[in-house]
Amino acid sequence: MVTAASRNGRVSAKIVGGVATSHVPAIGAAIDQGKTTDDYWAPLFKGFEKSQKWIKDLNPDVAIVVYNDHATAFSLELIPTFALGCAEEFPIADEGWGARPVPPVYGHPDLAWHIAQSLILDEFDLTIANRLEVDHGLTVPLSLLFGQPARWPCPVIPLCVNVVQYPPPTGNRCYNLGKAIQRAVESFDEDLRVVVFGTGGMSHQLQAERAGLINSEFDNRFLDDLVNRPDKARAIPHLEYLREAGSEGIELVMWLIMRGALNKKVHEIHRHYHVPASNTAVGHLILENDSR
Ligand code: DHB
Ligand code: FE
Numbered sequence: 001m002v003t004a005a006s007r008n009g010r011v012s013a014k015i016v017g018g019v020a021t022s023h024v025p026a027i028g029a030a031i032d033q034g035k036t037t038d039d040y041w042a043p044l045f046k047g048f049e050k051s052q053k054w055i056k057d058l059n060p061d062v063a064i065v066v067y068n069d070h071a072t073a074f075s076l077e078l079i080p081t082f083a084l085g086c087a088e089e090f091p092i093a094d095e096g097w098g099a100r101p102v103p104p105v106y107g108h109p110d111l112a113w114h115i116a117q118s119l120i121l122d123e124f125d126l127t128i129a130n131r132l133e134v135d136h137g138l139t140v141p142l143s144l145l146f147g148q149p150a151r152w153p154c155p156v157i158p159l160c161v162n163v164v165q166y167p168p169p170t171g172n173r174c175y176n177l178g179k180a181i182q183r184a185v186e187s188f189d190e191d192l193r194v195v196v197f198g199t200g201g202m203s204h205q206l207q208a209e210r211a212g213l214i215n216s217e218f219d220n221r222f223l224d225d226l227v228n229r230p231d232k233a234r235a236i237p238h239l240e241y242l243r244e245a246g247s248e249g250i251e252l253v254m255w256l257i258m259r260g261a262l263n264k265k266v267h268e269i270h271r272h273y274h275v276p277a278s279n280t281a282v283g284h285l286i287l288e289n290d291s292r
Contacts, residue, residue, distance in 0.1 A: 010189065011189060011190065011191045012185075012186050012187065012188060012189060012190070012191075013061075013062075013111065013185045013186065013188040013190055013191070013192035013193070013194055014185065014186065014192070014193060014194065015182055015185055015186075015194050015195070015196060015261055015262065015289070016058060016060060016193045016194065016195060016288070016289075017054075017055075017058055017060070017195045017196075017269075017286065017287065017288050017289075018195070018196050018197075018198070018258045018259065018261065018262045018266070018285070018286070018287040018288075019051070019055070019141070019145060019195060019196070019197045019198070019258070019284075019285070019286055019287075020197070020198045020199070020201075020226070020255045020258055020259075020283065020284060020285040020287075021048075021141045021144055021145070021197070021199055021282075021283070021284045021285075022199070022200065022201055022202060022277070022280055022281075022282040022283055022284070023067065023136055023137045023138075023140040023141050023199045023200055023251075024136075024140065024277045024278050024279075024280045024282065025095070025136040025140065025278070026277060026278040027041075027044070027140050027143070027144065027277055027278075027282075028100055028102075028136050028139060028140040028143055030045075031143050031148065032100055032101055032102075041277075043274055044274045044277050044282060047272030047273075047274055047282075047284060048144050048145070048272065048284065050270050050286075051144070051145055051270055051272075051284065051286055052145060052146070052147055054269060054270065054286055055145050055146065055195070056153075058193070058195065059153070059154075059193075060154050060193050060194060060195040061154055061155075061192040061193050061194065062108050062111055062154055062155050062156070062157060062192055062193075062194045062195075063142075063154055063155075063156050063157070063194070063195050063196075063197060064115075064156075064157045064159060064181065064185075064194060064195075064196045064197070064261075065138050065141060065142070065156055065157070065158055065159065065197040065199065066159045066161060066196065066197060066198050066199060066254045066257045066258055067134075067137035067138040067141065067158065067159070067160060067161070067197070067199045067200065067254065068137050068160065068161050068162070068163045068164060068199075068200055068251060068254065069134075069135060069137060069160050069164070070095070070135055070136070070137060070164065071164060072093045072095055072133060072134075072135035073093065073129075073132050073133045073134070073135070073160070074160075074162075076165065079162050079164075079165050080127035080129075080160070080162060081125075081127075081161070081162050081168075081169050082124065082125075082126050082127065082159065082160070082161055082162075082169070082177065083126070083127040083128075083129045083132070083159070083160040084112060084115060084116050084119070084126050084127070084128060084129060084157065084158070084159050084160075085107055085112060085129050085132045085134075085156075085157055085158035085159070085160070086107065086109055086112040086113050086116060086128050086129065086130055086157075087107050087109065087129070087130050087131060087132060088106065088107055088109055089104055089105065089106055089107060090104070090105040090106075090107060090132050090133065090134045090138075090156070090158055091104065091105075091133045091134070092104065092105070092133070092134060092139060093133035093134060093135045095135055095136065100136070100139050102139050102142070102143060102148075103149065103150065103151045103152050105134055105138070105139075105142070105152060105156045105158070106152070106155050106156065107155055107156060107157060107158075108155035108156075108157055110190075111157060111185075111188055111190075111192065111194075112157045114184065114187075114188045115157070115181060115184040115185065115188075116128050118180070118183065118184035118187060119177070119180050119181070119184055122180045122183065122184070124177055124180055129158075129160065132158060132160070134158055137199060137200065138156075138158055138199070140199075141197050141199045142156070144284075145197075159181075159257070161174070161253070161254050161257070163200065163250045163251050163253060163254065167238075168238070168250055168253060169253060170237070170238070170253070171233065171234045171235070171236050171237075171252075171253045171256045172234045172235065172256075174234070174253045174254065174256040174257045174260065175230065175233075175234035175256040175257070175259060175260035176260060177257050177260060178196075178256065178257040178258060178259060178260020178261040178262075179260045179261070180260075181196070181257070181260070181261045182260070182261045182262070185261075196257075196258045196261045196262070197258060198254045198255035198256070198257055198258030198259065199251075199254055199255075200248075200251025200252065200254050200255070201219075201245070201248075201249060201251045201252040201254075201255065201280075201281075201283060202219040202222065202245065202249065202252060202273075202280070202281040202282070202283040203215040203216075203218055203219050203244070203245040203246050203249045203280075203281045204245075204246050204248045204249060204279050204280035204281060205246030205247045205248055205249070205279075206247070206248055206279055207247060208247075210246060210247075211279065212279055213245075213246040214246075214275055214276060214280075214281045215244050215245055215246070215249075215281075216273075216275060216281060218244040218245055218249075219245070219273065219281050219283055220273065222236075222245075222252060222283075223271060223273065223283060223285065226255060226256070226259050226285070227266060227268050227285065227287065230256075230259050230260070230264070233256060233259070234256050234259075234260075238250065241253070248280075255285075258287075259287075262287055262288075262289050263289040263290060263291070265289075265290035265291070266287040266288060266289055266290055267287070267288055267290055268285060268286070268287060269286040269287065269288055270284070270285070270286040271284065271285050271286075272284040
């Protein structure tokens with residue numbers, strides 16, 4: 001079991017793991033409707049069994065969930081590049097079929113405000129969200145990792161990234177933001193063990209001529225590079241995501257925030273890749289830090 005960091009003899013929060021996972025809404029519907037053992041879904045959910053045990057054993061104090069809003073809380077009227085949820089609670093959004101029957105998401109305002117201050121003073125121009133409804137981008141990853149508890153096992157700090165309206169942030173910017181989040185967490189004077197989720201992806205395109213596009217070769221290279229060659233993964237330009245991973249493949253830049261929040265060297269605890277779930281190639285990683 002990893003314990004909280006004690007640097008210079010003082011207690012501080014510490015990042016103890018990274019999770020990457022796709023957030024396809026149909027996965028949430030399959031869970032909510034009891035279909036996880038159906039032929040179509042069983043192979044997908046099998047790949048998360050080890051992850052559910054890992055996170056249960058890890059028992060983190062807080063989860064920072066990097067996700068994107070799908071025109072739910074935000075719209076074309078207001079498009080923050082990075083919005084950090086600093087509220088006590090984040091209601092589950094109704095995306096057109098009623099809110100998902102999952103527990104409310106409780107935040108961690110003390111740590112969230114500390115991160116906001118640290119990031120802004122570190123020259124990342126963050127939007128502070130004190131009211132934020134969360135959609136499938138955040139709730140599906142929670143369900144995949146935590147199952148169907150009566151209450152989520154830890155507070156959640158949502159970090160919402162614009163990947164819907166051009167221009168989204170670059171992968172490099174996202175990686176550097178992750179590094180700044182690591183510094184922010186490690187300068188919080190409380191013994192908290194924090195896990196960071198990067199969500200969305202992998203290859204998928206939901207619209208126009210190339211709807212249904214899946215590129216397993218790109219996805220698997222991305223998984224390898226994200227784990228072992230993050231400097232290569234963070235240099236991928238927008239056009240390459242668009243061309244190779246489809247118009248919604250750009251969601252993968254959010255995985256780079258999670259990766260940046262970890263050390264340069266990590267070990268891969270678990271990997272799962274499954275095609276398709278709805279229109280999407282589902283990818284999943286569990287990472288832990290090696291020494292820096
Ligand atoms: C699908 C995938 C997404 O990432 C999303 O946000 C919406 C739909 C899909 O494959 O159906
Ligand atoms: Fe999405």
